[in-house]
Amino acid sequence: MTKDILKLDDVKHLVDSFYGKIREDKLLKEIFNSNIQDRWPQHLEKMYTFWQTVLLSEHTYYGSPFPPHAKMPIDKEHFDRWLQLWFETIDENFTGEIADEAKWRASKMAEMFQFKINYIREKSGSKYVQ
Numbered sequence: 001m002t003k004d005i006l007k008l009d010d011v012k013h014l015v016d017s018f019y020g021k022i023r024e025d026k027l028l029k030e031i032f033n034s035n036i037q038d039r040w041p042q043h044l045e046k047m048y049t050f051w052q053t054v055l056l057s058e059h060t061y062y063g064s065p066f067p068p069h070a071k072m073p074i075d076k077e078h079f080d081r082w083l084q085l086w087f088e089t090i091d092e093n094f095t096g097e098i099a100d101e102a103k104w105r106a107s108k109m110a111e112m113f114q115f116k117i118n119y120i121r122e123k124s125g126s127k128y129v130q
Helices: 008-022 029-036 040-056 076-093 097-124
Strands: none
Touching (some): 076 097
């Protein structure tokens, strides 16, 4: 597939392919599986609506993406791997302006999440916030 991300089915394909990799990844799978547990269908549905809102300007996601990540035991290496898998999944399946936007948005989100997590940890004096 070498087309851009144009409709919800494209978003679903991207999200499903990406999280398929996450669930097998040596570094990330335990973090995701321990947090999501048996709620994968709900998590994937939430990710469909999040990326549909972000990339297609179809406002179906309502919520705040940061709070669930605030207390997770993650740092730069986790975000770097997450981004690597995201970019890889996009490059394998899509090309175009919205695909590029998906990479840029994910990069900015990872950067902001890391900044916020580090800030919370510095204020608490703990490497990982409980």
